[in-house]
Amino acid sequence: METQHIFNVALVGSGGDGVMATGTMLLRTASRMGLWGMMTQSYGPQIRGGEAAAHVSLSASPVVSVGHTKDLLVVFRYSDLPRFTAEVSVRPDTVVVHGPEEDAAPELLQRVQQNVAVPFAELLAGEGLPEIAKNVLCFGVLLRALGWELSHGESCVRELFAKKAPEVTTTNLHALTVGYREGDRLGLKLPHLAPGTGGGRQVLTGNVACARAAISAGCRFYAGYPITPSSEILEEMHRLLPDVGGNCIQAEDEIAALGMVLGASFGGTKAMTATSGPGLSLMTEMLGLSSMAEIPVVVVDCQRAGPSTGMPSRTEQGDLWHALYGGHGDFPRVVLAPTDVADCYRTIFRAVYLAETYQLPALVLSDAYIAQRAEIMAPIDDSAFPRGTRRIAAPTD
Numbered sequence: 001m002e003t004q005h006i007f008n009v010a011l012v013g014s015g016g017d018g019v020m021a022t023g024t025m026l027l028r029t030a031s032r033m034g035l036w037g038m039m040t041q042s043y044g045p046q047i048r049g050g051e052a053a054a055h056v057s058l059s060a061s062p063v064v065s066v067g068h069t070k071d072l073l074v075v076f077r078y079s080d081l082p083r084f085t086a087e088v089s090v091r092p093d094t095v096v097v098h099g100p101e102e103d104a105a106p107e108l109l110q111r112v113q114q115n116v117a118v119p120f121a122e123l124l125a126g127e128g129l130p131e132i133a134k135n136v137l138c139f140g141v142l143l144r145a146l147g148w149e150l151s152h153g154e155s156c157v158r159e160l161f162a163k164k165a166p167e168v169t170t171t172n173l174h175a176l177t178v179g180y181r182e183g184d185r186l187g188l189k190l191p192h193l194a195p196g197t198g199g200g201r202q203v204l205t206g207n208v209a210c211a212r213a214a215i216s217a218g219c220r221f222y223a224g225y226p227i228t229p230s231s232e233i234l235e236e237m238h239r240l241l242p243d244v245g246g247n248c249i250q251a252e253d254e255i256a257a258l259g260m261v262l263g264a265s266f267g268g269t270k271a272m273t274a275t276s277g278p279g280l281s282l283m284t285e286m287l288g289l290s291s292m293a294e295i296p297v298v299v300v301d302c303q304r305a306g307p308s309t310g311m312p313s314r315t316e317q318g319d320l321w322h323a324l325y326g327g328h329g330d331f332p333r334v335v336l337a338p339t340d341v342a343d344c345y346r347t348i349f350r351a352v353y354l355a356e357t358y359q360l361p362a363l364v365l366s367d368a369y370i371a372q373r374a375e376i377m378a379p380i381d382d383s384a385f386p387r388g389t390r391r392i393a394a395p396t397d
């Protein structure tokens with residue numbers, strides 16, 4: 001197979017197979033090597049179980065979208081694939097890596113010339129490893145096929161499982177080595193992506209970028225209610241705010257969350273919340289209070305598809321009119337929208353600046369595609385970004 005400018009990968013499995021973790025490891029390893037990349041997710045509304053797919057694109061140049069036609073398709077079991085036939089297109093030279101199954105391959109796989117069966121369960125059992133480690137074993141196979149050094153993968157595995165018990169890291173490093181050895185035995189060759197020269201790159205999702213930007217902009221209070229696809233902002237705030245002397249609260253609903261945020265802001269603390277369309281509907285009255293009482297607040301709306309509770313795992317940009325005009329009577333507000341993950345960082349800074357300077361609500365319209373996709377990006381220097389300061393009325397006699 002010839003070297004290509006962008007290498008497009010799809011990994012398909014069920015909940016618990018770890019396809020997202022495998023995609024994340026590929027992306028993080030590429031970042032360490034000075035490459036560029038992007039990963040998006042496809043999954044159902046189930047808490048656990050159901051089909052899931054990770055779409056990864058890697059290149060020596062910046063990647064602006066995930067490719068539809070795949071150079072590599074990894075399928076842990078054929079029964080998971082039909083759900084994604086509209087999202088995964090293959091060519092005759094697409095390489096398919098799959099687990100051995102007795103069932104006939106779906107028509108999609110019959111159109112490709114190279115199918116590589118990897119006996120995941122057999123390899124793991126032979127090494128006394130748990131079945132749950134098959135995604136790391138698969139990562140090892142791909143690492144070898146791409147011609148990347150095992151040490152790059154080991155660094156990535158240590159980072160990914162750093163907060164787990166030491167034996168978890170040891171087990172996964174063992175699985176990685178087994179996969180790397182199997183990749184060598186198979187002789188599978190994928191397009192070689194030579195290491196780049198850029199250093200210090202990071203992998204961020206839109207939600208993580210929003211959270212980190214808010215903290216850097218001075219936000220020290222966050223209250224939120226978990227709702228897909230914004231929940232990662234709450235999780236990242238919970239992880240990072242205590243380290244800077246801030247507070248994060250999981251509220252009982254979106255109305256309470258914004259009420260707490262307004263209370264914190266009224267007390268002089270920069271504060272933020274995040275939600276999706278259904279939560280924004282509940283927050284509408286509180287947004288009016290924010291503007292009427294001139295209490296600055298930032299609200300991130302990670303939009304999803306459909307009316308009412310809609311489709312949590314699908315993206316849409318259907319909240320614009322609600323963000324612009326929702327409320328009882330007209331009132332001043334700011335509405336901003338990021339264009340990619342890096343722009344999430346800049347947009348949050350702008351939202352905090354405008355909210356604090358003009359003492360009103362600032363809404364940031366993200367969506368599921370930006371919120372949950374991961375990108376390799378260069379570090380952002382925010383030292384020159386404007387930082388809003390609200391006006392304090394002089395005391396009167």
